[in-house]
Amino acid sequence: MSQGPNMVVCIKQVPDSAQISVHPVTNTIMRQGVPTIINPYDLFALEAALRLRDQLGGKVTVLTMGPPMAVSALRKALGHGADEAILLSDRFFAGADTLATSYALTSAIQKLDSQHPVDLVFTGKQTIDGDTAQVGPGIARRMGLNQLTYVSAIPSIDLEAREICVHRRAEGGVQVLKTKLPCLITMLEASNEMRRGSLPDVLRSERAEIITWNAEAAGVEDLGKCGMKGSPTKVSKVFAPQPRAEKAKMIKADDGSPASLATAAIETMLAEDAGLLKVMAPQSTSA
Amino acid sequence: MTEHFDAIVVGAGPAGNSAALVMARAGLSVLQIERGEYPGAKNVQGAILYADAVERVIPDFRDSAPLERHIIEQRMWMLDDHAYVGSHFRSDQFNEERPNRYTIIRAQFDKWFSSKVKEAGALIICETTVTDLLRDTSGKVIGVKVDRDDGEVTADVVVLADGVNALVSSRAGLRPELKPQEVALGVKETIFMPRETIDARFNLKGNEGVVIEAAGTITAGMTGTGFLYTNGDSLSVGIGCLISDFAKSQVRPYFLLERFKQHPAIAPLIAGGESKEYAAHMLPEGGYHAVPQVHGDGWVMAGDAAQFLNAMHREGSNLAMTSGRLAAETIIAAKKAGKPMTAATLKAYRKALEDSFVLRDLKKYRRLPQILETNKHFFTDYPRLITHAAETMLRVDGVPKLDKERAVMASFRSTRKLRGLVVDLVKLGRAWR
Ligand SMILES: Cc1cc2nc3c(=O)[nH]c(=O)nc-3n(C[C@H](O)[C@H](O)[C@H](O)COP(=O)(O)OP(=O)(O)OC[C@H]3O[C@@H](n4cnc5c(N)ncnc54)[C@H](O)[C@@H]3O)c2cc1C
Numbered sequence: 141m142s143q144g145p146n147m148v149v150c151i152k153q154v155p156d157s158a159q160i161s162v163h164p165v166t167n168t169i170m171r172q173g174v175p176t177i178i179n180p181y182d183l184f185a186l187e188a189a190l191r192l193r194d195q196l197g198g199k200v201t202v203l204t205m206g207p208p209m210a211v212s213a214l215r216k217a218l219g220h221g222a223d224e225a226i227l228l229s230d231r232f233f234a235g236a237d238t239l240a241t242s243y244a245l246t247s248a249i250q251k252l253d254s255q256h257p258v259d260l261v262f263t264g265k266q267t268i269d270g271d272t273a274q275v276g277p278g279i280a281r282r283m284g285l286n287q288l289t290y291v292s293a294i295p296s297i298d299l300e301a302r303e304i305c306v307h308r309r310a311e312g313g314v315q316v317l318k319t320k321l322p323c324l325i326t327m328l329e330a331s332n333e334m335r336r337g338s339l340p341d342v343l344r345s346e347r348a349e350i351i352t353w354n355a356e357a358a359g360v361e362d363l364g365k366c367g368m369k370g371s372p373t374k375v376s377k378v379f380a381p382q383p384r385a386e387k388a389k390m391i392k393a394d395d396g397s398p399a400s401l402a403t404a405a406i407e408t409m410l411a412e413d414a415g416l417l418k419v420m421a422p423q424s425t426s427a
Numbered sequence: 428m429t430e431h432f433d434a435i436v437v438g439a440g441p442a443g444n445s446a447a448l449v450m451a452r453a454g455l456s457v458l459q460i461e462r463g464e465y466p467g468a469k470n471v472q473g474a475i476l477y478a479d480a481v482e483r484v485i486p487d488f489r490d491s492a493p494l495e496r497h498i499i500e501q502r503m504w505m506l507d508d509h510a511y512v513g514s515h516f517r518s519d520q521f522n523e524e525r526p527n528r529y530t531i532i533r534a535q536f537d538k539w540f541s542s543k544v545k546e547a548g549a550l551i552i553c554e555t556t557v558t559d560l561l562r563d564t565s566g567k568v569i570g571v572k573v574d575r576d577d578g579e580v581t582a583d584v585v586v587l588a589d590g591v592n593a594l595v596s597s598r599a600g601l602r603p604e605l606k607p608q609e610v611a612l613g614v615k616e617t618i619f620m621p622r623e624t625i626d627a628r629f630n631l632k633g634n635e636g637v638v639i640e641a642a643g644t645i646t647a648g649m650t651g652t653g654f655l656y657t658n659g660d661s662l663s664v665g666i667g668c669l670i671s672d673f674a675k676s677q678v679r680p681y682f683l684l685e686r687f688k689q690h691p692a693i694a695p696l697i698a699g700g701e702s703k704e705y706a707a708h709m710l711p712e713g714g715y716h717a718v719p720q721v722h723g724d725g726w727v728m729a730g731d732a733a734q735f736l737n738a739m740h741r742e743g744s745n746l747a748m749t750s751g752r753l754a755a756e757t758i759i760a761a762k763k764a765g766k767p768m769t770a771a772t773l774k775a776y777r778k779a780l781e782d783s784f785v786l787r788d789l790k791k792y793r794r795l796p797q798i799l800e801t802n803k804h805f806f807t808d809y810p811r812l813i814t815h816a817a818e819t820m821l822r823v824d825g826v827p828k829l830d831k832e833r834a835v836m837a838s839f840r841s842t843r844k845l846r847g848l849v850v851d852l853v854k855l856g857r858a859w860r
Contacts, residue, residue: 338576338578339555339573339575339576339578340430342552342575343458343550343580347550
């Protein structure tokens with residue numbers, strides 16, 4: 141193996157939320173037939189890892205925990221240029237919340253680490269189906285890695301000094317952070333653009349054997365920390381938000397000019413909600 | 428380094444899938460390239476599946492294919508603006524163990540078909556568009572180029588099953604540009620409603636299904652037809668006309684579909700349903716005379732790309748599957764005999780097509796496309812005259828029957844003249860053989 145960084149990118153297969161529909165007859169979500177995609181945020185993580193590999197050599201392994209059908213997400217990742225793919229699949233993993241998920245992924249990364257030390261672990265900022273942003277930090281915590289979240293760029297990495305410098309989005313600006321390897325990075329959206337894999341990449345991805353690990357093969361020590369059992373999160377209720385019963389209103393102005401239309405609109409709003417005036421008053425005096 | 432395969436198949440529709448499957452099963456190394464996100468992502472069809480053509484490739488397809496309903500009733504309607512006359516054929520014998528026709532949802536069916544191709548051992552790559560053909564110095568096709576880096580790959584033979592647009596074949600000069608009067612544009616909607624509602628409306632039980640084919644003033648004077656098929660818990664409703672007619676009339680296709688849906692014969696059948704999908708696709712309707720050269724040095728062409736579509740009987744997918752299979756069988760035989768994939772070897776494919784229903788049916792109806800394209804009154808005058816005749820004869824109003832018959836005859840004569848009627852009859856007769 142080359143001297144470059146050994147990287148693991150955690151990805152998740154999610155339903156393409158843009159294409160989810162509600163069954164018109166039964167009113168249930170039509171999961172069947174909804175195309176699945178790689179969680180879009182994870183693609184920024186994968187591309188960031190691929191760029192480092194292009195620059196420095198090394199290896200990019202994609203890792204996912206999921207049902208057998210998640211191999212298609214791994215194949216896609218290979219088609220984008222990842223070197224190796226591992227699927228964590230076991231009925232013990234089913235029903236996992238973020239705590240249990242990070243436990244299982246950590247076991248697998250530790251196993252990889254024991255075979256060849258891992259320098260960088262990547263995840264996306266969050267998933268589009270869970271929106272928790274907890275799995276990445278969970279892995280970092282369990283593995284005792286430095287964690288760099290919401291990373292928008294990786295300007296430099298020094299494998300000799302085992303140091304990495306990143307840009308991290310923070311409230312009101314960008315932090316420039318430096319830390320020691322190994323570490324965990326969660327990538328921010330729009331931090332890069334996923335490449336289109338070459339023809340050899342795509343051919344390789346279709347032929348590749350996807351390594352599948354069950355709990356035992358992944359070196360999971362405590363099955364009680366996996367899946368439903370290891371998930372303290374309880375979902376008490378799932379409901380669809382009530383559509384708001386607001387109606388549009390046609391507002392007419394005498395001469396139809398933009399200025400008088402705007403005046404008419406403001407007058408209508410104030411007339412309908414007297415509270416607005418109170419909110420506006422103190423601001424207008426202090427301004 | 429460029430990879431080499433025994434065969435490359437362009438496209439994962441019915442034609443490409445059966446070609447790839449048959450070759451892979453025979454042990455050839457096959458690369459299939461599809462531009463859609465997955466096989467079926469780009470495909471639109473009514474859709475009726477003809478079992479025979481599938482059986483010849485996957486004999487036990489009924490065990491695992493996603494099928495909606497088998498068809499037990501066919502309605503053929505001629506419509507004017509208010510009425511329809513027609514024939515219905517319904518037979519309990521269509522409730523056979525191995526039904527002959529099914530309704531399907533193409534996106535699901537193609538995906539399933541593709542899974543079989545994969546099982547057979549072909550390598551399938553999606554989201555990849557073939558942009559060009561590779562040729563050697565003699566002009567022989569030796570592979571393809573795709574829209575990815577390092578995108579060249581070679582093969583002994585390339586099967587072009589890239590559908591009606593056939594941009595690859597056209598760009599490579601293997602096929603003339605499509606003519607607007609030889610292509611139809613079909614628009615289609617999938618309307619959902621509970622299974623029981625469909626069963627009640629169409630008098631069905633179990634997996635029984637109905638097909639309605641319709642022609643008449645619904646196409647606003649253009650050459651075309653409409654259809655309605657029953658799926659499990661949805662209806663496919665669509666209409667299609669020649670592109671040249673759309674261009675001339677400036678009628679918008681979706682407007683035509685909206686109007687068709689509001690026709691008093693159709694509206695009650697779809698009432699209360701929820702429209703969930705809208706799709707448009709072209710159909711090659713030029714028939715026999717529009718069929719291009721279908722083989723050459725290092726290549727063969729199958730399915731819609733080669734214009735194999737029988738518009739009269741609304742058969743396309745079966746011609747596609749059959750031509751794909753015949754292409755594959757030709758290639759396998761050549762390979763076994765150790766022959767090079769030259770035009771001379773691949774000529775056997777054209778011969779196989781001529782011996783099969785594919786070219787024999789297209790040949791039978793070779794005059795039809797031109798006759799229908801140039802005789803719009805078949806879609807306007809006749810439906811009006813015939814529905815009017817039916818109405819006249821059925822209305823009981825004290826007018827003696829003989830007078831009614833005379834009035835009907837007179838209406839035909841004043842619209843088409845005696846000579847016109849005779850000419851139309853001869854034209855249609857000739858078109859049939
Ligand atoms: C509205 C409508 C209703 C129909 N109803 C029926 C019916 O009821 N019964 C019936 O039998 N037939 C019907 N047909 C016709 C039938 O759909 C076609 O005849 C059939 O799909 C042809 O199969 P094919 O494999 O040749 O082409 P297609 O099914 O069009 O497949 C071609 C494939 O090639 C891919 N492709 C194209 N170019 C490239 C490229 N450059 N690189 C990679 N991939 C490429 C496309 O994405 C596509 O997946 C209908 C058609 C329409 C439009």
